[in-house]
Amino acid sequence: MFHRVITTSKTNSFFLFGARGTGKSTYILANYSDKGTLYVDLLNPEKEAMLLRSPNLLVEWIKAYGPALRRVVIDEVQKLPKLLNLVHQQIEESKRGENPLQFILTGSSARKLRHGAANLLAGRAFLYNLFPLTHFELGARFDLAQVLQFGSLPAIFSYDKLEDKRLYLETYGRTYMKEEIWNEQIVRKLEPFANFLQVAAQCNGKILNFSKIGRDVGTETKTVQSYYQMLEDTLAGFMLPSYHRSVRKRQTTAPKFYFFDTGVKRALDGTLTVELLPQTYAFGDAFEHFVILEIVRISSYRQNDFRFSYFRTHEDAEVDLIIERPGRTTLLMEIKSSEQVDGSELRSLGRIARDFGPCEPICLSRDKSRRKAEDIMILPWQEGLQTIF
Secondary structure, eight states: OOOOOOOSSSSSEEEEEEOTTSHHHHHHHHSSOSSTEEETTTTSSHHHHHHHHHHHHHHHHHHHHHHGGOOOEEEEESSSHHHHHHHHHHHHHHHHSSSEEEEOOOOESHHHTTSSSTTTGGGSEEEEEOSSSSSHHHHHGGGGHHHHOOOGGGGGOOOOHHHHHHHHHHHHHIIIIIIIIIITOOOHHHHHHHHHHHHHHHHHTBOOOOOHHHHHSSSSSSHHHHHHHHHTTSSSSSEEEEEOSSHHHHHSSSSSEEOOOOHHHHHHOTTTTSSSOTTTTTHHHHHHHHHHHHHHHHHHHHTTEEEEEEOOOOOOOOOEEEEEEETOOOOEEOOOOOOSSOGGGGGGHHHHHHHSOOEEEEEEOHHHOOOTTEEEEEEEEEHHHHHHH
């Protein structure tokens, strides 16, 4: 059992979203499993079928508990989004009593909920996200090479053999396509989408060219864009926009896309059997992916109102990550997998920073201690994460 750094409300109703396998059910059972809890598991086919036929059974179960009931957990609520209308009703009714009910609603897809009539309970429930394990949560079990190779979904750490880790991730990829995409009837034809997933994984962290991806997959540009939207809706990853002071221009410049886990990304592009070796291009890409994921996860858990983007000049000089922090200096970040970064590698970052305006350029790397080169602070990535937050 890992101690999760996320902090959720003990009294207010909330949604807990996260991709499959991130540990939502484990977290809820560990923190909200007293006798005053009604637990409804929609991954149980029998329970799902009962509520599909008669949604009002939920209200009857709640009434049967009587005043001893303190909270209701509905696991994977996106399977029956119409239940949210009843949840909305029960929240309002319980507020008029002495002991308002807390509803905890978990989901691995925001797609159906967003299109549902209840519209995420119109702000009556907080919203949290759960991710694969961070290096903080792994503690002494953290191993950078293993996390780059196989990611940090909790189940990965129950396997000792490398082959078992590979099989788990390959199965995860197939399960994702079957349960999140095909069974939910999000796409009509599975083969083009399966091809798209492999290409999308190969394009992870790269500036997206939707029309080129469409040609590679054999489908239209609009279809590719809708596929990426599906990945975001099913919490399989996120878009990183291009930086611009104009919000409108951020939306019209090509973004990057990052999968939510380094291991899942490698499973989808078929590279799990390829060893990641330091000082290789693949290792550098994986390390950059990992650092960006850590920053996004920690920011979400701490509920920082940070805004993330990347920056690229017309001369193709690039800043890996820009972090806009309200009330604090904007960070321009380079991510290098070297154990000793050469200061000359950071000259373009220094030039961009001088033209950028008020900002702080930094570099996160595998260096063992902090140092300064080209007027840029080079930090061990662990120390860099502390500095950011």
